[in-house]
Amino acid sequence: MTLTDVLLILATAVSPLIAVQVTRFLDDRNEERDRKLKVFKTLMATRAYSLSAAHVEALNSIDLEFTTKRRLEKSVLDVWQQYLDHLGDKAMEPGAWNIRRIDLLVDLLYAMGKALGYDFNKTQIKNGTYSPGAHGRIEAEQARIREMTVELLEGRRFLPMYVTNLTQASSESQSEE
Incomplete structure (x- = not known):
């Protein structure tokens, strides 16, 4: 070889x-x-x-x-x-x-x-x-919702409540008596 x-x-x-x-x-x-x-x-x-x-x-x-x-x-x-x-x-x-x-x-x-x-x-x-203005607005709104939710859960913000139809509710309770 x-x-x-x-x-x-x-x-x-x-x-x-x-x-x-x-x-x-x-x-x-x-x-x-x-x-x-x-x-x-x-x-x-x-x-x-x-x-x-x-x-x-x-x-x-x-x-x-x-x-x-x-x-x-x-x-x-x-x-x-x-x-x-x-x-x-x-x-x-x-x-x-x-x-x-x-x-x-x-x-x-x-x-x-x-x-x-x-x-x-x-x-x-x-x-x-390209970044639509709506995206920025949505992000800002979501950030604000998160901030306010945390404040609410931590007791630094209160949830406003309004009583409505008070006269109707009191007239219903009187008619039941």
Whole structure:
């Protein structure tokens, strides 16, 4: 048996293993990218609703899905850290805090878009959302209902009650006598 025969047999035996390993590598890489895309797409879709559970869950997934080993992903993590620090800042005046929050969220989405190959500019990210006014009104009403319910249950608010048809009720009781 010649060296060529041995190499041919070895190549025939090893090539399926190499093919499987390459396939696994590509599948893992695609799955990793899909998870990053899911985080990005969720944040983009919910950027006008920063209190939604999906938005908060996606934010909390950033550290899990992005790595410091790649330059563009490291910039995502750096901006995420700034945003997270700001979210915990209770010292700022609410109006200024919210403006800064929006700017940092836009910076985060911009960095994520760059890392994932999207070409959005910051103006598109900031202004490219649709949020019906009714949604804001409904959220405000639901928040007010929750506040008032808690106040009622804690005894800080009273439920007003009015007696109506008092004359009818007293005439019915007199006729029963």
